[in-house]
Amino acid sequence: MSFDTLTDDIDYQSLKFEEIQRLEERLNEYKVPKNVAIIGPPRVGKSSLMNSIIASFSSKCWRERTREGFVDQPGEQVTHHLIKITKNEYLGSERQKSYPYPTLIDMDGFDDESSDEVKEQLRYVLFGVVPNEENIKDTIRVHTSEGVRGLREICEQEQEHQRMDCLIFVASSVDLLPCNLMEAIKQITLEEERDVPVFGVLTKKDKCNPDETDSKKKEFCSKLGISETRSLLCTNYCGDYDNYKGQSRVNRLYPELDVPILTFMTQVCDPWIKVIRDKALPVRSKSKFSAKTDSVSTGSRWKVVGCGLIIMGVVIFTMYKYVKIR
Structure with a gap:
């Protein structure tokens, strides 16, 4: 495990303040918050990343906004529930709430597959037809049994019905890349009617061999079909980093972890990076x-x-x- 790139010689607190200013300048260019879906296989740190993103926005402390540490048993069928967290829920500052900070959407992990079923689940997520805290597969069953009319009734009843404006795909830098799932993501976001911007995050930077980070990041971006400017290799707020610091992340911040995440989120929130053919219908x-x-x-x-x-x-x-x- 290595945290050699993090040094006390750098004033990370000042850098964080500058990055938040840069982010808010970017946010000031539009009014409606972006809906950002965080998707990936199990056990790669999606929920930890979401909590780390929220901590990077904060001036107070890290808090567990979404559940961390959920482990799926190999071979088990994974359920996919959507959890939407808006800026009013995770921001404590009224000043910050005046900016359109993104709505973050978390969900349990997808299996590493490129099957029709996985693609359909991804399609329903990106088109925003799955109600908050609902099971993706339940929504698909309604469509299968009751047709488009039944699906529209769900959408009309769901007040928070919102399409995803971009997707952050998360994978681990120390495990094999989920190439099948990445191929499904690429097909759904790049090759269909609604072209959704994709970003990528490789977690567990602290556990990755420093000599392999560049090649790992290039392979990750290539498989996902994105440029390296849309990617991030990072360490999340986690138990390993707590051990390195000799303290708990609860009720405190690690600005040295916040800075690279803030730089990445400034790119995610760029108003010029947006959906193409946004009027496309969700049912194909x-x-x-x-x-x-x-x-x-x-x-x-x-x-x-x-x-x-x-x-x-x-x-x-x-x-x-x-x-x-x-």
Whole structure:
């Protein structure tokens, strides 16, 4: 484990103040907060990153805003719930709340797959049709069983229905890259109707071999289809760093960890980096689940037509018999 790049010779507190000023200048260029989805496989530090991002915005202390340390057993089916945290929930300063700090969206990890099911789950997340604190798969089941009309009813009932403005994909710098999931992300965000900006974060910098960091970051960016300017290699607020500092992160800040995260988030919040073709619809006829829904809807329509023809035949036959008797 190495924290050699962090030195007491640098005034990180002053640097943090400057980075927050730069971020707020960027935020001042638009009015509506961006919706930023944090996505990745299990056990890579997504929730720790989210808590670290919020701590970097803060002038007070680190707090556990989202649950950390949840570990999935290999082979288990993972549930995917969305948790949205707005600036009014995580910012303590009224001055800061006057700026459109981003809404952060956390969720449990996706398996390293590029299957139709995973792509559909990602599509529903990015189009913002999954209500807060709901299961992604439950929303897909509604679409499958009740069609587009049922899906629209969910969207109309969900007051916080919001599309994602960008995505931060998180992976570990010390584990094998989740190439299948990264390929699914690339297809959904770059090759479909709605082109969503993607950023990437490699966590656990402290555990990564310093001689391999450059090559690891280049491979990560290449697999994700992004430039290195949209990436970050960082150390989150975590137990290992607490041990290095000889104190707990609770009720304190580590500005040396905050500075690189703030620099990265200034890029994420750039108003020039935005969704292309934002009016695209969330339901695609080519998707596995849409195809099921379409077939169900088509079958239902033919049943209605068939019943109508039968009723019409009965009416015509009855009228014929009546005329013949007369």
